[in-house]
Each structure stands twice: as structure tokens, then as C-alpha cells.
Amino acid sequence: MRLSLRKLVPAVAAALAFSAGAAWAQKTELLVYTALETDQLKAYTESFQKTNPNIDLKFVRDSTGVITAKILAEKANPQADVILGVAASSLDIFKAEGLLAPYAPVGFDKLNPVYSDKGKPPAWVGMDVFAATVCYNTVEGKKKNIPKPESWADLAKPVYKGQITMPNPASSGTGFLAVSGWLQGMGEAAGWKYMDRLHANVAQYTHSGSKPCRQSGAGEFVVGISFDFRGNDVKQKGAPVELVFPKEGLGWDIEAAAIVKTTKKMDAAKKLLDWVATKEANEAYAKNFAIVAHPAVKPALPHLPADLEKRLAKNDFAFAAKNREKILAEWQKRYDAKSEPKK
Amino acid sequence: MATTPEPAFGTALPGASSLVGRIRAPRLRNHWSDRIGIALLVLAGAGLAVFFLAPLVTILLKALQDRSGAWVGFANFTTYFQTPALAQSIWNSLWVSVMVTAIVIPLAFLFAYALTRSCIRGKALLRNIAMVPILAPSLLAAISFIFWFGNQGIAKALLGDAQIYGAKGIVLSLCFATFPHALMILVTALSLTDARLYEAAYALGTPRWRRFLTITLPGAKYGLISAAMVVFTYALSDFGIPKVIGGNFNMLATDIFKLVIGQQDFGKGAVVGILLLAPVAITYAVDTWVQRRQSALLTARSVPYVPKPSRGFDWLMSAYCWLVAALMLAMIGMAVFASFVKFWPYDFTMSLNHYRMGLVEAGIFEAYVNSVTLAAFCATFGAAFVFGAAYLLEKTRGAEGWRPFVRLLAVLPMGVPGMVLGLGYIFFFVQESNPLHFLYGTMAILVVNTIVHYYTSSHLTAVTALKQIDNEFEAVSQSLRVPFWVTFHRVTVPVCLPALLEISRYLFVNAMTTVSAVVFLYSPKTTLASVAIVNLDEAGDIGAASAMATLIVVTSALVCVAYYFLQTWLDRRTQAWRQS
Numbered sequence: 001m002r003l004s005l006r007k008l009v010p011a012v013a014a015a016l017a018f019s020a021g022a023a024w025a026q027k028t029e030l031l032v033y034t035a036l037e038t039d040q041l042k043a044y045t046e047s048f049q050k051t052n053p054n055i056d057l058k059f060v061r062d063s064t065g066v067i068t069a070k071i072l073a074e075k076a077n078p079q080a081d082v083i084l085g086v087a088a089s090s091l092d093i094f095k096a097e098g099l100l101a102p103y104a105p106v107g108f109d110k111l112n113p114v115y116s117d118k119g120k121p122p123a124w125v126g127m128d129v130f131a132a133t134v135c136y137n138t139v140e141g142k143k144k145n146i147p148k149p150e151s152w153a154d155l156a157k158p159v160y161k162g163q164i165t166m167p168n169p170a171s172s173g174t175g176f177l178a179v180s181g182w183l184q185g186m187g188e189a190a191g192w193k194y195m196d197r198l199h200a201n202v203a204q205y206t207h208s209g210s211k212p213c214r215q216s217g218a219g220e221f222v223v224g225i226s227f228d229f230r231g232n233d234v235k236q237k238g239a240p241v242e243l244v245f246p247k248e249g250l251g252w253d254i255e256a257a258a259i260v261k262t263t264k265k266m267d268a269a270k271k272l273l274d275w276v277a278t279k280e281a282n283e284a285y286a287k288n289f290a291i292v293a294h295p296a297v298k299p300a301l302p303h304l305p306a307d308l309e310k311r312l313a314k315n316d317f318a319f320a321a322k323n324r325e326k327i328l329a330e331w332q333k334r335y336d337a338k339s340e341p342k343k
Numbered sequence: 344m345a346t347t348p349e350p351a352f353g354t355a356l357p358g359a360s361s362l363v364g365r366i367r368a369p370r371l372r373n374h375w376s377d378r379i380g381i382a383l384l385v386l387a388g389a390g391l392a393v394f395f396l397a398p399l400v401t402i403l404l405k406a407l408q409d410r411s412g413a414w415v416g417f418a419n420f421t422t423y424f425q426t427p428a429l430a431q432s433i434w435n436s437l438w439v440s441v442m443v444t445a446i447v448i449p450l451a452f453l454f455a456y457a458l459t460r461s462c463i464r465g466k467a468l469l470r471n472i473a474m475v476p477i478l479a480p481s482l483l484a485a486i487s488f489i490f491w492f493g494n495q496g497i498a499k500a501l502l503g504d505a506q507i508y509g510a511k512g513i514v515l516s517l518c519f520a521t522f523p524h525a526l527m528i529l530v531t532a533l534s535l536t537d538a539r540l541y542e543a544a545y546a547l548g549t550p551r552w553r554r555f556l557t558i559t560l561p562g563a564k565y566g567l568i569s570a571a572m573v574v575f576t577y578a579l580s581d582f583g584i585p586k587v588i589g590g591n592f593n594m595l596a597t598d599i600f601k602l603v604i605g606q607q608d609f610g611k612g613a614v615v616g617i618l619l620l621a622p623v624a625i626t627y628a629v630d631t632w633v634q635r636r637q638s639a640l641l642t643a644r645s646v647p648y649v650p651k652p653s654r655g656f657d658w659l660m661s662a663y664c665w666l667v668a669a670l671m672l673a674m675i676g677m678a679v680f681a682s683f684v685k686f687w688p689y690d691f692t693m694s695l696n697h698y699r700m701g702l703v704e705a706g707i708f709e710a711y712v713n714s715v716t717l718a719a720f721c722a723t724f725g726a727a728f729v730f731g732a733a734y735l736l737e738k739t740r741g742a743e744g745w746r747p748f749v750r751l752l753a754v755l756p757m758g759v760p761g762m763v764l765g766l767g768y769i770f771f772f773v774q775e776s777n778p779l780h781f782l783y784g785t786m787a788i789l790v791v792n793t794i795v796h797y798y799t800s801s802h803l804t805a806v807t808a809l810k811q812i813d814n815e816f817e818a819v820s821q822s823l824r825v826p827f828w829v830t831f832h833r834v835t836v837p838v839c840l841p842a843l844l845e846i847s848r849y850l851f852v853n854a855m856t857t858v859s860a861v862v863f864l865y866s867p868k869t870t871l872a873s874v875a876i877v878n879l880d881e882a883g884d885i886g887a888a889s890a891m892a893t894l895i896v897v898t899s900a901l902v903c904v905a906y907y908f909l910q911t912w913l914d915r916r917t918q919a920w921r922q923s
Contacts, residue, residue, distance in 0.1 A: 031867065037882070038706060058867035062874070063881055065604035070863055072607050073769040079784065093607070139689070171605035204508060204590045207600060214883025219495045219688055234883070238686055328606065336428045336593065 028268040029056045033071060035064040036085035036255075040288060044084075047284050048275045055268045063208065064090060064173050075099065081263040082272050083124075087173050088254035091117070091124040092321050100124065101261040103270060105277040111293045115254050124258035125276055128289035131252040131312055132178040133228040134244040135216040146222050152182065152246045155223065156197035165204040165212040166225035170328050170336065173253065174209025174227050179331060180320045181251020185313040192334070199335050217241050228304055229288055235303045243303055249313030255289075376826035380739035387732040388749040393779070395752055395795045398767030399759060405770070406613035419610040428593055433618070436595040439510060440578035443517045447525050447574050448567065450518075454667055455529035456559075457660035462652040464661070470530070471903065472668040475675050477523040477849075478899040480856040480876055482583035483892045484516040486885060487678045489588060495688040497677075508590030516584045519674055521577050522667075524800070525570040527845075531807055532566020533559070538648035551656075565633050569803060572626040573757070580619055580760045582859055587880065595619055599762055609766060616763035623758025627751060675896065682889035701887020702894070707875045711894060714872040717789050718854035718902075725794035725801070726847035733805035734835060738817050739827055757799035761859025768792055769863055784866035796860050797853045801846045808842030809835070840913050848906045852899045 034041065038061065045057050060067070060080070068090040071080065078099060083091065094100050095117065104121035115126030134155070136148050146163060149155050155164060167175030183191035203221055206212055212224030213231050217239030231243040257276045259269045275281050282292045286299035290308040300306065409415045423429060454473060458466050476484060491498050492507040505511070536559065544554045560567075582596040589597060595615055603612040685692040702708055736749055756764075772783045782788045812835065820830040836843065858873045865871055872891055879888035 042706070060865070060867055061870075062862065062878065063604070065607075066862055069604055069607050069609075069766070070769065073609065073766050073863070074773045076770075077773045077775050077780075079773070168601070168605070170601040203506075207586050207597070207605075208881040210881060210883050214885070217883070218885070220489070220493055230883070238690070240689060325606075333427050336591075 027054050027056055028265055029058055030081045030265060030268050030272060031058050031060070031079060032082045032084050032272070033060050033067050033080040034084045034086065035062065035067050037288075040085070040284075043284055043287070044281070047280055048272065050280075051275065052268075052271050055271060057272070065171070068093070071099070072097070078260050078262045080260050081265050082257065082259055082269050084257045084272070084276070085127060085255045086257075088117075088124060088126065088256045088317065089173060089176070089320065089324075091256050091258055092317065094258065095119075095123040099261055101259040101263070101266070101269075103259050103273055105270070105273040107274070107277045107279075110279075110296075111277055112295050115293045116256070124256040125273060126254045126256045126293040127276060127281075128255050128285040128293065129252050129291035129309075129312070130174075130227045130229050130255065130289065131245075131250040131291070131308065132174070132181055133213070133226055133231045133250065134246060135213040135224040135226055135231050135234060135241045136244055137216045137219050137222050137239075137241055139240045140219045140222045144222065148242055149223065149244055150247060152194065152198075152248050154246075155201065155225075156194060158201075160201040160223060162201065162203045163222040164198070164202050164225065165206055165215050165221045165223070166202060167209045167212060168205035168207060168336070169331055171205075171207040172209040175205070176320075176324070176328070177227075177251040177253045178225055179251070179327065180324075181249065181313045181315065183327065184315060184319065185249045185251075192330070195331075196334070205335070213241070228290060228308065232288070232290075232301055232303045245305060245308065245311050247311075250308075250311055252312050252315055255285075376828070377739065377741055380735060380827050381741045384732075384735040384739060384742060384749065385745060387728070387735060388745060388752065390728070391732075391749065391752040391795075391798075394791050395756060395798070398764065398771040399755075400767075401771045402609070402763055402767035403613050403617060405609045406611075406617060408610055410608065410610065415610075419614050423611045423614045429598075432593045432595050432598050435510070435593055436579055439513055439517070439594065440575050442514055443521060443578040444571050444575045446514070447518050447521050448571050450667070451522055451525035451570065452529050452563075452567065454664060455526055455533050457664050458530055459533040460559075460648070460650050461657050461660040462650050463657050463664060467907075469664045469668055470526075472671050473526055473664075474523045474903070475671050475896070475900075476519045478852050478855075478896045478903070479675065479678070479892055480583060480858065480873055480895065481516075481520045481581055482587045482877070482880065483678050483889075483896075484519040484674055485512065485584045485587035486681075486880065486889060486892075487674045488512055488516055489885075490677045490681045490687070491673075506590070508588060509592045512588035512590070513585050513592060513594075516588055517578045517581065519671070520581065520584065521574045522671075524577060525574050527800075527849075528566050528570040528573065528803070528807075529563065531804075532563040532570075534647075536562040536648055538646040541648060568629060568633050572629065573800060573803075576622055576626065576757050579622060580758065582760065582762070583877070596760060599760055603762055603766065612766070613763070616760060619760055619763075620755070620758050623755060626757070627754050630754065631750075678889045679893050679896075682886060682893045684886065687886065697884075697886035697890040698894075701879065701884055701890050707870075707872065707879075707891065710870040710875045711872040711891075713786075713869050714855055714895070715898065717786065717793065717869075717871065718851045720786070720790040721793050721797075721854040722847040722851035724790065725797075725850040726843060728794065729798065729801040729846055729850075730805045730839070730843050733802055733809060734831060737806060737809045738814065738831075738835070753802040754799050756795055756797075759796075761796060761857070761861075762863075764792065764796055765860035765863035768860070784864075784869075786869050789861050789864055789869055789871070792860050792864060793854045793857055794850065796857060797850055801849055804842055804846050804849070805839075808839045812838055841910060844906055844910050844913075848903060851902055855895050855899050 036044070041059055041061065048057065049055070062070070064087050067086055071078070071083065071094060075097060083094070091100070100123045102119055102121040102123045105125060108116070108122070108125065111126065115129060117123040117125070134149060138148070141148060144163070146159055149160070166178065169175035169179045179195070182194055185191070186194055209227060210230045213226030213234050214224070215221045216224035217234040228243070231241070235241050235243065257273060259266070259273060263269050279294055279297060282294035282297040285292045286297050290299050290301055290304040290306070292299060298306070305311070406419055407414055407416060409418065457463060458470055488507055490496060492502050493499065496507070540558045541554060544558060580596055582600060585592060585594050585597050586600065595618060599612050599615045602608045602615065681687060682697050683693045683695070685694045685696060732749070732753070736746060768788065771777065772780060772788065774780060782791070816830060816834050817827065820827070856873050858877050861871055862874050862877070865874060872895055876888050876891045879891060
């Protein structure tokens with residue numbers, strides 16, 4: 001009974017509001033496709049609605065892969081108004097498909113231009129950066145006498161044999177950013193050679209970018225190659241992990257936002273993008289990410305280094321996008337075909 | 344199907360149908376109600392064509408297009424077949440599916456045999472415990488095995504140096520997940536055997552093993568083949584299990600994931616989808632062939648078999664059944680246990696954290712309510728449609744050319760991976776020019792999609808039940824000028840109520856757990872609990888994932904209990920009808 005009442009009250013309220021609608025300013029509803037975490041969505045919505053109480057945000061939230069596939073499948077008649085918190089590598093695909101409406105939000109000139117699309121106006125606006133990060137389980141490490149790694153090179157040493165998991169780059173964007181980071185940082189030939197040696201140590205290529213760090217946190221495997229947000233999150237939840245940021249440099253990607261060209265609510269969509277570029281919004285991102293687009297916002301996260309930005313590898317998005325298919329084909333040829341663990 | 348064998352619907356006039364058919368045929372064929380039957384059948388087929396065939400064709404056509412949508416002929420096929428991992432994937436998929444089938448069918452058969460041919464106690468309880476895996480998302484078995492045998496698993500020592508990740512884990516988890524599916528069909532098949540054969544054999548002093556080989560096995564042949572096909576295709580297309588516990592073991596289903604979700608390459612994803620359809624096409628062929636030969640085996644005058652007590656045999660069967668039940672409970676129990684553990688494996692304090700934080704605070708509870716709504720719609724409308732269509736297909740006459748087409752549409756869904764079906768729905772329904780576009784993003788499209796996704800098993804159940812009723816009923820009512828819907832309402836539905844409830848229950852529990860197709864179709868207003876589980880697992884919140892899964896299992900179990908009472912109540916009512 002209580003449940004039905006609880007449903008009834010908003011329904012009646014909605015009906016009343018609707019009939020009184022003429023007198024009130026109409027509420028606009030934006031359909032936002034996102035890969036952000038649910039708790040982030042809550043915080044971001046609150047912050048956005050402080051300045052835009054008349055715009056409601058409705059989210060379709062899923063993993064980056066599912067959201068990207070869904071947007072591309074809906075190409076003939078896009079449903080979303082705004083894409084929020086999706087990897088820049090996906091947004092570049094949408095841009096190439098002509099799905100985005102370029103827009104420079106108010107205050108865009110204050111953002112670090114490195115983290116947004118280079119077009120004028122930009123097709124997508126950067127929010128924050130996520131970077132490859134290694135999780136190392138101290139309890140299991142001690143038990144098995146496996147030292148904490150300091151560099152990518154360390155991970156290729158025989159002592160880590162069968163103790164490492166990393167995302168499969170063919171399934172996960174996080175996997176791809178790590179691979180693309182190695183290839184760009186070490187050079188292609190040396191990069192592949194490195195991965196050959198790493199492959200000998202990898203116990204599992206997972207289908208999700210968060211999984212390896214979780215597995216490390218749960219002690220299933222000692223070392224997991226994942227990304228900084230997830231590492232921070234796992235450690236915060238009490239897992240005995242240390243986060244390692246290999247000194248050779250970290251592969252990285254950007255979480256960004258964009259307006260879908262076909263939206264019928266362009267004004268509201270622009271308002272949301274304006275919010276994305278504000279300092280307040282960047283402060284909200286800074287609760288989860290160590291690098292944000294607004295240079296004046298300095299995140300201070302307990303488990304992430306303040307100078308994470310300096311540890312990023314050079315990353316040419318054009319190179320990554322152009323060579324993605326080639327890299328994945330090569331990767332699958334080398335490691336996927338024989339990936340059943342050998343004992 | 345717990346359908347106790349129906350009492351013999353002996354007819355006073357053996358061969359009445361052929362007699363009536365011969366004499367009255369010209370006038371009967373013109374009866375006006377027949378035309379309504381044909382119209383309805385055409386309508387049902389059209390429904391399947393729009394909501395299954397059209398989306399499927401739309402996505403499969405992508406196999407001939409490149410990323411920009413230009414037609415490229417068979418380029419996707421050639422590049423895909425050159426992928427070095429491919430041969431491995433096909434081989435892995437095949438041998439895993441064959442192995443799962445080879446393990447599950449004998450085990451489930453023995454279990455079904457114990458339930459139908461022995462006098463063990465607690466049959467209803469055993470049967471319900473054995474059905475438990477169907478109440479949970481398939482990946483729950485995999486999660487559970489990781490808690491048992493993973494590197495931090497409680498019983499890891501049993502495995503020695505070996506790892507649960509990989510083929511071993513997949514096969515084990517699939518065995519659990521498919522067992523109830525096989526059991527459902529095999530119990531029905533074994534219930535159908537004619538007791539008179541056993542009486543004759545007994546009178547002639549035939550030993551038990553010989554009776555088994557010459558009566559039981561041949562009698563259950565159709566059920567065995569159907570069960571094997573269902574298990575095989577399930578193992579072939581399930582994705583949740585290899586994703587969670589498969590490690591680096593590549594299968595066709597994980598290939599689809601990599602192509603569609605990892606690389607958004609719909610063309611090659613469709614190619615794999617077509618590969619996966621091949622076994623179902625074979626299933627269809629075998630099925631039609633077996634059905635044709637089977638129909639002669641069952642007669643309307645069969646007498647239900649009543650097992651006689653036999654101490655040694657009953658004791659053995661009882662021991663076996665309880666062993667299986669214990670394994671099932673160990674599997675589900677571990678997931679429930681893990682959902683209360685604070686931080687596996689470092690803090691085994693019991694707490695409700697995963698339920699509170701993972702579910703309520705993350706706002707996933709709303710998804711749970713949506714899932715129950717979806718399941719309720721599927722259980723009512725879905726069951727009515729599936730059963731109605733099966734009735735029209737089996738019991739009405741006319742439009743003979745149209746029937747094989749509808750029949751094919753009813754069995755094909757089994758072989759279509761959910762991801763392929765889901766994408767097909769997007770491509771087909773998202774277009775503004777589609778008059779059905781208004782369904783996009785609604786609960787209705789989730790309902791229709793889920794019914795279609797689980798159509799085949801429901802359809803096969805309905806057909807099996809309908810075949811129990813002698814066609815003479817239809818013939819007699821027609822000769823009495825009774826329109827078919829009166830017979831349907833007065834005879835067919837009451838007699839088939841157990842099967843109808845079974846279908847309804849099957850759709851309910853599956854709607855609670857389905858992921859792969861609906862993951863592309865939900866909207867902000869229709870988020871689903873099953874999808875939330877996958878997301879929680881992906882983000883690594885295995886505790887919260889187990890909590891959500893536990894909630895689903897408990898809900899479905901309660902619903903099954905409700906179905907059980909409904910069935911007992913209805914049985915009592917239909918019983919009165921039978922005796923009058």
C-alpha cells in the first residue's frame with residue numbers, strides 16, 4: 001500500500017504540474033548517453049541543476065563499449081541529445097561519422113586545449129583524463145614473494161609469470177590505451193617486442209578495463225593493469241593494493257562531452273556543455289580524477305600522485321585512431337590466437 | 344514441465360477423425376470459423392516476421408556492408424575467416440558445447456528418470472532445487488565457481504595447480520546453467536511413455552535393463568534429441584559465462600563481444616551471428632525429421648505409468664538426486680554467502696553493505712522494479728501469444744504453405760545470440776520511417792524482444808503439450824459445428840494448463856535475468872536489474888553483483904512458489920471438469 005501511494009503521489013503531482021504547465025516555465029528533458037559511474041552522475045546532475053533548474057537530465061548509462069556501439073547503431077536516427085563522459089577515442093569516431101555538432105562552450109578558452117578536440121569550434125570538450133595504472137596487491141605479493149613493480153619493464157621480468165592480468169585491447173578501450181601508449185612511447189618495434197615478453201607473464205586478458213585492478217584487489221592475481229580512477233576506487237574500498245605509475249610513461253585517454261547534431265533541444269544541450277567547461281564542474285570531476293581540463297582546478301586525491309599529468313606518455317590521438325585496426329589485428333595475431341594459458 | 348501424464352483421452356470411436364474427415368471433408372473445410380483460424384495464424388506469423396525476422400535480416404545484411412554502410416559483398420567474411428584466432432574459436436565453441444551436452448544430458452536424464460520412474464521421497468522439492476540455476480543469471484554460476492575455486496577460492500586446494508579460469512570453468516558453469524533446461528524437457532518426455540508397454544514386458548519377465556533399453560530410451564528419443572539441441576545451442580551462444588570465467592579462452596560468443604562492443608564492427612559481428620545460426624538450422628531439420636517419425640509413437644489410449652517401490656533402486660536414485668541437489672545448493676549458496684561478505688577474501692565479516700551501498704544507494708533498486716514489471720508482462724502476454732500461436736499451428740487446418748514458415752520462425756530464435764538480436768532491433772526500429780518507431784525506448788519493446796528471445800523453448804513446450812491431446816477433439820467439434828475457439832477454451836486450455844503455466848513461469852524467470860539483447864534497448868525509464876548485475880560485475884563490484892543476483896533469485900523463487908499454488912488450485916478445478 002505504501003508503495004502504491006508513493007507512486008501515486010508523484011503521479012498526481014505530475015498531473016497537476018502538467019495542467020499548471022502553461023503558467024510555469026516548461027522543464028526541458030535532455031537524453032544523455034554516458035559511461036560515467038552512477039555516483040558521479042548523481043553529483044554532476046546536482047551541480048548542473050544548481051544553475052539550470054529547468055533542465056532535467058535522463059541518462060542511459062553503460063560501459064563505454066556498449067554506449068559507443070549503441071550510438072553507432074542508432075546512426076540513422078540518433079536518440080541522444082548529449083554524450084557525456086565517454087572516451088575521446090569514441091567521440092573521434094562519432095565526429096568522423098558526422099554525428100556531432102561542434103560547439104565552443106562559454107569559458108572554453110579557459111580550459112587546457114590539449115584535452116579537447118582541435119576543431120574550431122571543437123566537436124567535443126574534454127572533462128578529465130584517465131591513465132593506465134598498475135594495481136599491485138601487497139598481501140599476495142608478500143605471500144608469494146613477488147616485488148612491487150616500478151616500471152613497465154619490470155612487468156616483463158620472469159618473476160611476474162602468471163601473476164598479471166590486463167584488459168584485452170580488442171574488447172576494452174583501457175586495454176587499447178595501454179597498448180597504444182607502449183607503441184608510441186617505446187616505438188613500434190620495441191613496443192611489440194616488449195609485449196611479446198609481457199605476454200609470457202599475462203595470466204588473463206579480460207574483457208573489461210576495470211576487472212584487472214579488481215582482480216588484483218581481491219587477490220585473484222597479484223598485478224592488474226587498469227586505469228587510475230578504478231585503482232583509486234579499489235584502494236578506497238579497502239583492498240590491500242598499491243598503485244603503480246610506471247616511470248616510462250602512461251598511456252591515456254580523455255573523458256569528454258559533445259552535442260549530438262540532431263538534437264531538437266539545442267539550447268539546453270549547449271547549457272549542459274557550458275556547465276561541462278565551468279570550474280564548478282571541473283571541481284566535481286576532481287573528486288574522481290587526478291587530471292581535469294580546467295588548469296585552475298588542482299585535484300587532491302589520497303591515492304593518486306599530484307603530478308600524474310607529468311607522467312603521461314606522449315599520445316597522438318590521430319596516430320591511435322588511424323592505426324587502431326592495424327594494431328588490433330597485429331595484437332590478435334600475436335597474442336589472441338594462442339591465448340589459452342599454457343602451463 | 345511437471346505435466347503429470349494426462350489421463351487417457353480415450354475416444355469412443357477409434358479412427359473417428361479419418362472417418363469424419365473422409366465423409367464430411369468438403370463441408371467442413373468451408374466452415375467459416377476455419378477462415379478466422381487461418382487469419383489468426385497469418386497474423387501470428389506476421390507478428391513473428393515483424394518482431395523477429397525483420398530485425399534479424401536488418402542486422403545480418405550488415406555482414407555485406409563495411410563500416411560506412413557501403414555494400415562490399417563477402418569482404419567481411421573473407422577478412423573474418425583470415426583471422427588467425429577464428430579456427431580456434433570455432434573449434435573451442437564446438438568442443439565445449441559438445442562436451443557440455445555429453446555431460447548434462449545423461450545426468451539430467453538420470454535425474455528425470457528418478458523423478459518419473461522411482462518412488463523416492465520429496466520429488467517436488469528435488470525438482471525445484473534442480474531448477475534453481477534457471478532462476479539466476481547465467482553468469483552467477485561462473486561468479487560462484489570463482490568464489491569456490493578461484494585463486495582465492497575456498498576450495499582452491501581441490502584443484503591443485505590447475506586454474507578454474509578457462510575451458511574447465513566454462514564447461515562446469517555451463518553444465519549448471521543448462522541442467523534445468525534439459526531436465527524440463529526430459530521430465531516431459533519420460534512422463535509420456537505408455538505404461539501398457541511396461542506391463543506387457545513385465546508379464547513376459549523382461550529384465551529391468553532390457554525394459555530400459557527397448558522401451559524407455561526409444562520412448563524418450565524425441566525428448567533426448569530436443570534436450571541435446573537446446574543444451575548445445577545454449578552452450579554455443581551463451582556469453583556471460585565465458586566472459587566471467589573464461590580467462591583467455593576464445594569462443595564465437597566472445598568473438599561477437601570483441602567485434603561489436605570492443606570494436607563496433609557490426610559487419611564482422613553479423614558474420615559470426617550467421618555462423619552461430621548454422622547449428623540451429625540443423626536443429627530445425629533434425630527436429631522436423633524426428634517429429635515426423637515420433638507422431639506415430641504416441642496414441643490417445645496410452646495409460647500413465649505408475650512406478651512401483653523397489654528398495655535398492657529407490658535408494659540409489661535418491662542418493663543420486665540429493666547429490667545433484669546438494670551441488671546446486673552449493674553453487675547458489677556460495678553466491679548468496681558472498682553477497683554478505685564484507686570484503687572477499689580479506690574481511691569475512693558478515694554485513695549488508697553490498698545490499699545497502701551497491702543497490703539502494705546506487706539507485707539500482709528502481710531497475711529491480713522495472714525487471715519485475717518486464718517479467719510480469721512477458722509471463723502474461725508472452726505465454727498467451729506463444730500458446731495461441733502453437734495451437735493455431737498444431738490444431739487448425741488450411742494455409743498449409745504458410746505453416747512451415749511460421750514453424751521455422753518459432754525455432755530460429757534459439758540460435759540468435761542476444762547481442763545480434765538487440766542490435767537488429769536498434770537498426771530496425773530506430774528509423775523514423777518505420778511505423779513502429781514509436782515503440783523505441785519503451786517497456787513494450789523490451790517485452791516483445793524478450794518474448795522473441797525465449798520463443799523457441801516456450802514454443803517447444805507448448806507443442807509437446809498440444810501433441811498430448813488427440814486431434815480427434817478438433818475433428819469431433821468440427822463435425823458438431825462448434826467453432827475452434829470454443830474447443831480451445833473448453834478443452835485445450837484446461838487440459839494444457841500445466842504447460843501454459845510452465846511457459847509463463849519460464850518467460851518470467853528468464854525476463855528477470857536476460858541481458859544480452861536488452862542491454863541495447865533499455866531507456867532511462869526502463870533500466871533493468873539484470874543489466875545492472877553485468878555492470879556491477881564489470882566494474883568489479885562482485886559483492887553487489889551477487890547481492891542483486893540474490894535478489895533476483897529470491898524473487899523468481901517466490902514467483903515459482905506462487906505458480907505452484909496456482910497450479911494446485913487449478914488442477915483441482917480442472918480435475919472436476921475431467922471427471923464430469
